[in-house]
Amino acid sequence: STNVEDDVDDNTQTTNGAGIWHSNWYGFGIVNAMGAVEAAMNWKPFAEELQAIGISNEENKELSDNDGNQFTSTINMDPTGDNYPDDFVAESTVVLLDLSHYNRGDLEIELESPSGTISMLHPGKRPENNELEGEERWNLMTVKNWGENPTGTWKLTVRDLVDRVDSADKNIFRNWQMIVYGHSASGKDGFSVDDNTDDGPLISAFCLNPSAPIAGCALDKNGDFTCPLGVTYTVGDLSLILDAKLKCPNDLIISEKIEATEASQMGYCDCHG
Structure with a gap:
């Protein structure tokens, strides 16, 4: 680029x-x-896409209207702790906000990376962005962190810039999640057989059912579950171990023909019979 x-x-x-x-x-x-x-004549493709997921604590904080206050929340990311390569570098970062607000366009939202880079996710005073519907999450994205190491503390800052009351309901910030999409700078894979020695062959078919939500997991608008590390979902004799670094499509049937390690590499869930 120029x-x-x-x-x-x-x-x-x-x-x-x-x-x-x-x-x-x-x-x-x-x-x-x-x-x-x-550059295209000698271009070497990036390694496989990796996804590092972080989930905040339950905040349930009230957002005040234009009173000079701001709300901050942090997520600590450690992709190497989830068996990702130590040279994981970011490409894009997606933030999923779980909040109730009568007019989300009033909110100014910033994301600060561990390197100190500040991305303006939403500038505020945008009347076209109104109230979220039902359990809808607000997805925001930045590519400003391209090439950065995502390990460390990410800080989200929310300010309400407009002083008005159009609703009797309180504005509540519940929690947030983030997904850092990236790759290994040296071309390493995200998973290997050695990294998943506890995985055994799948012995049963199973389909995640969106009508039976998993405690601790969130269902996004694309129908994918994102889950904190260690959550277990059990149906009959089959236990499904959900890992924070994996997204589990609710319409995907994992069959006995797929090894658990392969399922991990393909972005599915780790399963143990």
């Missing part, structure tokens, strides 16, 4: 924790067409 560092009107230019220049106006720079073609 940097656009001579735009005197752009005050959003920063360098992230990986030393990569970024602008809220121009992203990572204007594409250099000739450079892109030359």
Whole structure:
């Protein structure tokens, strides 16, 4: 890419924790067409996509209207503790917010990475973003952390910028989750047989049923469960061990033909009969 560092009107230019220049106006720079073609001729694909998941504590905090206060919550991420490569680098980061607010467009939301990079996920005062419906989660994303090491403390800051009351219901921030999508800088796989020595062959078929929610797990709008480490779901003689680094589609049948290690590598759940 070609940097656009001579735009005197752009005050959003920063360098992230990986030393990569970024602008809220121009992203990572204007594409250099000739450079892109030359790079494509010798391009080496990234390693497989990895997903590191973090879940906050239950907060259940009331958000006050435009009183100068701000709410902060943190998540500690350690991908290597979940058997990910030690050179895991971020590509994009998704934040899933669980909150009740009569007009979410009033909220200013920032995410600070362990490297100190601050991403403005939502600038506030956006009247088109109204109340969330039912159990809907609010999904926000940033790519500003590209190339950073995600290990450490991530901080979410929420401010209500508008002083008005359109509803008698309180504005409550319940919790949040984050998913860091990335890859191994040296091309390592996310899992290996040696990393999953406790996995045995699957001895039974099983399908996650969205009508029977798993305690401690969250169902997102795509129909996927994200679960904290160590949650166990038991049906009959089959116990399903749900791991924080895996997403479990509720319509997926895992059969006896798939080894548990393979299921992990494919992004399914670890199963033990």
